[in-house]
Amino acid sequence: MSRASLPADDRTILVTGGAGYIGSHTAVALLERGHHVVIADNLANSSSQAVDAISRLTGKPLGFAQVDLTDLEATNDLFTSFPIDAVIHFAGLKAVGESVEHPLRYYRTNVLSMMNVLDAMATHEVFELVVSSSATVYGDPEMVPIPEDAPTGATNPYGRTKLMIEQMCGDLALTDPRWRITLLRYFNPAGAHPSGDLGEDPTGIPANLVPFVMQVAVGRRPQVQVFGTDYATPDGTGVRDYIHVIDLALGHVAALHRPDNGCKTYNLGTGTGASVLDVIRVAGHVSGVDIPYEVTERRAGDVAVSLADPTLANRELGWRADRTLEMVLRDAWRWQSRHPNGFND
Numbered sequence: 001m002s003r004a005s006l007p008a009d010d011r012t013i014l015v016t017g018g019a020g021y022i023g024s025h026t027a028v029a030l031l032e033r034g035h036h037v038v039i040a041d042n043l044a045n046s047s048s049q050a051v052d053a054i055s056r057l058t059g060k061p062l063g064f065a066q067v068d069l070t071d072l073e074a075t076n077d078l079f080t081s082f083p084i085d086a087v088i089h090f091a092g093l094k095a096v097g098e099s100v101e102h103p104l105r106y107y108r109t110n111v112l113s114m115m116n117v118l119d120a121m122a123t124h125e126v127f128e129l130v131v132s133s134s135a136t137v138y139g140d141p142e143m144v145p146i147p148e149d150a151p152t153g154a155t156n157p158y159g160r161t162k163l164m165i166e167q168m169c170g171d172l173a174l175t176d177p178r179w180r181i182t183l184l185r186y187f188n189p190a191g192a193h194p195s196g197d198l199g200e201d202p203t204g205i206p207a208n209l210v211p212f213v214m215q216v217a218v219g220r221r222p223q224v225q226v227f228g229t230d231y232a233t234p235d236g237t238g239v240r241d242y243i244h245v246i247d248l249a250l251g252h253v254a255a256l257h258r259p260d261n262g263c264k265t266y267n268l269g270t271g272t273g274a275s276v277l278d279v280i281r282v283a284g285h286v287s288g289v290d291i292p293y294e295v296t297e298r299r300a301g302d303v304a305v306s307l308a309d310p311t312l313a314n315r316e317l318g319w320r321a322d323r324t325l326e327m328v329l330r331d332a333w334r335w336q337s338r339h340p341n342g343f344n345d
């Protein structure tokens, strides 16, 4: 979206999970727009070096609190310590496989921290909230591109925590007309800040395609496994809607300028699909590395095609994802090649 189209805004935004991948890029976008930013993060799955990078990239200071949002008292303290006007809630766990093995960990972390944030917001009369949700709530979609009113039905505990979070927000918004809650369903976030100094830093073996492909390109892993070539797609591999993390970050900034109250849901995606083999080919092109791969069995729970219908966000938030797959992979490669071991380099 065009940055010039939004007015300057110096409200203070609490960004929970702001040291993580999407939260950190959103913090940069908020600071660039003139907002003040306070990050609350327990650093369980993220690095304080991301917070340093945000400050370095924007040349602006920001608040940081190491907080566990499953602790209601600590969550309330944030609102007494900082003059918070609105909240963007990213904090949570997001690994599908892990959520199947440790469902309670997911329900406790994701659902309880959302409850506490909502509770503390109500107590302190802060009514504007943007929440990170996921296209995973659509389960195996009946049609693509997927509009927001498509049936939901998550297929794993992680997805169910996102659905519960959405439902909690919807219920709460009905209790007071001052609530303005925007639920953003992300498709496949990928890419990095164009500086190459802020990006995705997964712990362990990346579960997602783009960081895995990048780690192969940089020589950290021998080859990509392509999870199935027998899907009903043009080349038989899974098709996804890869959205540049900067476009996604700008979607959150746009959501903060939503004019109406109530709880509303928007897809954030490009509406354009790319297959696993497309990603490997374009990543090879931008990195100059011939990326080896082998075909393996399908991964349990994967769907053939997931593609956003982003019309509603285009129309009502004035937001559009304009960055291409090539830009996604070029920026991901810049980050990976400058920081082969993530923030540890």
Ligand code: UD1
Pocket: 094, 096, 097, 134, 135, 136, 187, 188, 189, 207, 208, 209, 210, 212, 224, 225, 226, 227, 228, 237, 238, 239, 240, 276, 299, 300, 301, 302, 306
């Ligand atoms: C996954 C999660 C989803 C989450 C999203 C964003 C699952 C089943 N779904 O979505 O809940 O919201 O990430 O974090 O984990 N692929 C390979 N080889 C790999 C990795 C992936 O071939 O090593 C394929 C997959 O089969 C899929 C595509 O690449 O077709 C994208 O996979 P991935 O990046 O994991 O995203 P999703 O599965 O769409």
